[in-house]
Amino acid sequence: MRRWILLGCCLPLLATTQAWAQGSTSVASADQIKKEVLQLEQEQDQAIADSDVKTLDRIWADKLIYTTPTGELLTKAQHLADFRSGVRKFETMQHDDIQAWVYGQNVVVLMGRSTSTLQYKGEISKGPRRFTNVFVKMDGRWQMVSHHVTDVAK
């Protein structure tokens, strides 16, 4: 009898531990993943419009790779500092033609068009620009790891 009690205790524990060991979680559909990331993208747009550095700090991965239309490469710290100081300021926010592609359970590539009015280092630009954002699920949450934006040729 005691043997069966012991086995009964061990089996659920074993199942839990094996699942944890393999890092397995429930499998989400591509549509579910896309929905989650699009929501985060909207949250990011709002945070950019409001210069909400705290939210951007949460959404951006620590090793964020950010490329501007002039080929300038910025770190997360530099980019946050630009928003904090007002060197970079969005006067209007307008993104459209958003497309997203899901790779596996943990990577989403998102591409879109921006006609936002942006003030950067004293200059105002209105686009149109094309941008690509890459989101990766790390530590159980989606984070933006890369942003590359390019001016659309007139």
Place this chain on the structure above:
Amino acid sequence: MGKRVMSKMALIVLLAMLVTAVPTRLLAGPDDAGSEQVKQQVLEVENHLNQAMLHADVATLDQIYTDNLAYMNAGGEVMSKAEVLAKFKSGEIKLMTLGRGDIRLTLFGDAVILNGISTAALEYKGHVSYGPRRFTNVYVKVDGAWRLASHNVSVMAKK
């Protein structure tokens, strides 16, 4: 007697599985020694990609590009995989020389971001440009192979 031995063996097997399961997860981190190996694998694919572009080797590009490739050129023009391949095939896009520098690779879980500067001579729609351009290539693992999911370029401002 036989039943008692079997039960003990079952318990031993269960405990062994419990003990071996834990370290597997604890040892697998994003910054483990495997990350350098992954970066090396991606660099090899990037080198194949460069050679394939230089020689307009459409078959190799087809293998390296994911089916949903998101490709954006320096003019902000967005192209599908089929469009990019067709332009290499027809000679509308022609890479005349290779020039790459400041290559940085960063591993993020299941993706590798490769960022660098290109000074390649590129002919597109009859116009030749030399850069410098900053580009971002995004690699993801599909069916066990690293493939290019996204390519973006910006012309760098003159200093």
